[in-house]
Amino acid sequence: MSTDNLSAVLHCNGDLRLEQRPVPEIATDEVLLAIDSVVVCESDLLYFTDGFIGNFNLTKPMIVGNGAAGVVAKVGKSVNHLAVGDRVAIQPSVPCRNCDHCKQDRQFHCENMVFCATPPYDGNLTRFYKHAADFCFKLPDHVTMEEGALIEPLSLGVNICRVGDIRLGSRVLIQGAGPIGLVSLLAAQALGAAEILITDLEQQRLHLAKELGATHTLLLDREQSAEQLAKRVRSTMGQSPEQAVLDCARTNYIANLNSWGFLCSGGTLLGVGNGARYFRGDRERETKVHGVRYCDTYSAALALVASGKVNVKRLVTHHFDITETVKAFETFRYGHGDAIRVLIHVQPRDANNPVKF
Incomplete structure (x- = not known):
């Protein structure tokens, strides 16, 4: 496996750098993902411009990115529903499963939620990212990676x-x-x-x-x-x-x-x-x-896209390679009316999309 793990790291507001980070080691219930596409979202931009959102303050360098899709590169020993090569959408919030909210089936009010790119947790705008396997949603064969990244919004x-x-x-x-x-x-x-x-x-x-x-x-x-x-x-x-x-x-x-x-x-x-x-x-x-925030709606959102009832592709206005991350953020910030959804491609565009005949 490649050791190239180029990552978009925000050091403080306005200071976004591309750096190499170690490829993560996964736990038994996790998967290692080769990230394909990441959508720049409003929270990414606010950390970039202001360094905080509400009570969440950027106090140390953080990898940005939360709405993403990737390809399973490695699976933990206890993971049975995913296999290497599966294409997945990533739900960026992972509850602890142990607090009172989680035990009463209110996981999205979890007191100890781990959320991508929310201090102190890193995001997924990186070549390799580990994530809880049960919060990775397998994409149907006809759904593109770009659509998978847009399941989050x-x-x-x-x-x-x-x-x-x-x-x-x-x-x-x-x-x-x-x-x-x-x-x-x-x-x-x-x-x-x-x-x-x-x-x-x-x-x-x-x-x-x-x-x-x-x-x-x-x-x-x-x-x-x-x-x-x-x-x-x-x-x-x-x-x-x-x-x-x-x-x-x-x-x-x-x-x-x-x-x-x-x-x-x-x-x-x-x-x-x-x-x-x-x-x-x-x-x-x-x-x-x-x-309102999102709450156990990933399956429903994916079903709407897979069925053709919702076309999220029309929302994408700009595409960038991961090496152009700063330009992508500036475009989303200053793009005015013509920048709706900005996608960053960590792998070559269409490399993992369905083959069209």
Whole structure:
């Protein structure tokens, strides 16, 4: 096996370097993966620009990357469901299995969660990465490695819809046509939402949202108040939405919109990103606020992609080799409306994809 383990290591905010790291040794319940593709996500970018997210601070060099797919290179002795050569999507969060939450089947509230590229744990933007085998999901033969890497953000969109009870006939407002807003759109559409309005500050992103199936789009005006925008939403949809997805990671302007005021009585605001913690529901109108992360939705997200119900490939706007990692991060940071999903290829592109005849 090669000893080349080129890795993208963040030393402090703004200081991202390519370095050699030792190839990991695996435990009996782990697999060693030859990483193929990694999607640059919002958390990667925030550590790169700010050095922290919430209470998680970068205090030592950390390998970045969490949404990834790879090929099994070695299996632990107790692993039976995977074999060398299998192509897998990697769920980046691994619960401890021992705390009270885990024992009560609430693993995604685990008090000791290990999460890729979240201090103090390294991520998977590296040639070889070890991971718990039961959190590696085998890809069907027709699913590409790039699609496998995108299961991570899509799984969040799926859980947003599940927590918000988005279903057949739902009326949904999505504030922010960034990467999370767009996967929320794809998931809501797949689950049967009848009407989806998506807003953003950039018309280019709204064009993509319309192409992906949004029923309506609205270009935001920074000078407009939340009350004025709420009137525009109701005018466009004919009535207030039942659910609103607030992508707090996109801009401070979007995070500052008091989006529960857009909802019909009894509606639900689904907040994604750090800004969500500052929102409260309206007791008089029985509106509710939920913060959302992904939660045991990897299988469902993979099934949506494998069945063809969701096409995540359209979200990918840029491709880079691992040697171009810094350029990839800068593109995601400054790409404005045309940088939706940036993929980094650790192995040559299409090297592990299905052969097309």
